[in-house]
Amino acid sequence: MGNRIKESTISDSQFIEGIYQQSEKVLSQLYKLHYPMILQFVLMNSGSEQDAKDVYQETIIVLCEKIYRGTFELNSKLKTFIYSVSRRLWLKRLQVKTRFSGEVKDFEEIGAHDDELDLHHKKEENFLAMGIALEKLGEPCKTLIEDFYMHEQSMIQITEKFGYTNTDNAKTQKYKCLMRLKKLFFAEYIGE
Secondary structure, X not given: OHHHHHHHOOOHHHHHHHHHOOOHHHHHHHHHHHHHHHHHHHHHOOOOHHHHHHHHHHHHHHHHHHHXXXXXXXXXXXXXXXXXXXXXXXXXXXXXXXXXXXOOOOOOOOOOOHHHXXXXXXXXXXXXXXXXXXXXXOOOHXXXXXXXHHOOOOHHHHHHHHOOOOHHHHHHHHHHHHHHHHHHHHHHHHOO
């Protein structure tokens, strides 16, 4: 009982900051705090406990991705966001499984974040296509792009690592690599 009170005293902004700081303790508390609500919703709508766990895990991933990218805006309670995303994910799964009767029993009245979830799925598709394109890019371009954009290395560091004569040459190479990556990405994404 004491843990329950302690967990609920963490504010939404503290949860968000904790997730941004990659605090396992905060993530664990967030899981425990809102999971029962999602479990009840999924069980009320033709799902199992494992379905609820899967949906909740995916919801937390959506939340974490938005927080890490700096695109998460707290326009409502965090609980509302979690419920809305979980609800949308579960309804999509139900439609796929064709167990969906069309009538949803909501645990509580909460507005949906449909646009955010659609955007998340679109970005997931883009990341997958970009990952495939990046693998096809080959070396040294793949490492150069990863070092600059993912590992946030400076052009000076890249110049030294790859042995370019100066940063202008490194920038030129990066630009050429980006153009190749863009071409590969669109070929993969559009299927050209």
